[in-house]
Amino acid sequence: MAIIAFPSRPRLMLYQIPSFLLDVIVGLLGGACLLRLYMQYHRVPFGNPLGRFVFAITDWIVLPLRRIVPSVKRWDLASAIAAWLLVLAKFLLLWLLIGNLGRIATLPLVSLVGLLQLAISGLTALLVVYAVLSWIPGASPMLLDLISRLAEPLVRPFRRFIPLIGGVDLSPLAAIVVLQVIAIVLGNLLVWAYRLGA
Numbered sequence: 001m002a003i004i005a006f007p008s009r010p011r012l013m014l015y016q017i018p019s020f021l022l023d024v025i026v027g028l029l030g031g032a033c034l035l036r037l038y039m040q041y042h043r044v045p046f047g048n049p050l051g052r053f054v055f056a057i058t059d060w061i062v063l064p065l066r067r068i069v070p071s072v073k074r075w076d077l078a079s080a081i082a083a084w085l086l087v088l089a090k091f092l093l094l095w096l097l098i099g100n101l102g103r104i105a106t107l108p109l110v111s112l113v114g115l116l117q118l119a120i121s122g123l124t125a126l127l128v129v130y131a132v133l134s135w136i137p138g139a140s141p142m143l144l145d146l147i148s149r150l151a152e153p154l155v156r157p158f159r160r161f162i163p164l165i166g167g168v169d170l171s172p173l174a175a176i177v178v179l180q181v182i183a184i185v186l187g188n189l190l191v192w193a194y195r196l197g198a
Contacts, residue, residue, distance in 0.1 A: 014097070015094070015097065015098050018093070018094070018097060019094060022090045022093060022094065023090075025090075026086050026087060026089070026090040026118075027118065027121075028057070029057060029058065029061075029086050030082075030083040030086040030087055030115070030118050031083075031118060031121075031122045032053075032054050032057050032058045033058050033061070033062065033079045033080070033082045033083035033086065034079070034080070034083045034115075034118065034119050034122055035050075035054055035122065036054050036055075036058050036062065036076065036079045037075070037076045037079040037080050037083070038150070039051065039054070039150070040071075040074060040076045040079070041074045041075060041076070042149065042150070042153055043074070044146070044149045044150060048142065048146055050146060058079065058082065061082040061085070061086070062076075062078050062079050062082050063078075065078040065081055065082055066078040069081055083115055083118070084111060084112065084115045087111045087114045087115045087118060088107060088108065088111035090111075090114070091107050091110055091111050091114065092104075092107060095107065106193060106194065106196050109193045109196070110190065110193045110194055113186055113189050113190045113193050114190065116186050117183065117186050117187070117190065120179050120182055120183045120186065121183070123154060123179055124176055124179045124180065124183075126147070126150055126151055126154070127151055127154060127155070127172045127175055127176050127179070128176070129147055130147050130148065130150075130151035130155075130172055131172040131173070133147055134169070134172075151172070154172075154175050155169075155171040155172050155174075155175050156171075158171035158174045158175055159171045162174055
């Protein structure tokens with residue numbers, strides 16, 4: 001969510017509605033750009049419904065950027081920059097609408113923190129889906145394989161320290177806890193970045 005300096009009551013609804021819509025749109029498009037980056041880095045195949053969907057909604061912004069921003073090894077920098085530009089556009093639109101997001105010069109920093117928040121939210125959602133699917137006997141093998149490929153890099157480090165307890169793998173829970181701690185830190189960092197422009 002964007003940080004604002006408490007708009008007056010008559011303008012509160014005028015902020016909440018566009019803020020919600022922008023959160024949904026940027027969350028979808030920016031999250032897809034980050035997922036594209038993540039899938040490419042971990043070499044997860046795109047020849048599946050999720051991969052095709054990611055391409056379909058991100059090609060319009062990623063492909064033009066790729067002409068000027070080449071990939072570095074497995075890092076698809078064009079996808080990362082595309083996600084950041086989308087978050088930046090969201091904060092800029094809210095600044096233009098409300099005019100109290102702080103000085104415009106701080107928007108790149110605020111947007112960078114917002115991008116990190118989006119990444120943490122996406123990874124948390126991924127782990128929740130992974131944990132739920134692991135408990136569903138009739139889950140689609142193709143879907144389970146795809147989600148496992150995406151989630152394994154996150155939970156693997158925790159498995160080194162957390163053994164199975166009664167046959168239950170608690171590593172996804174541990175990863176989610178760590179991500180939520182990072183989310184709290186980023187939330188406070190976003191407030192600090194906003195106040196730089198106050």
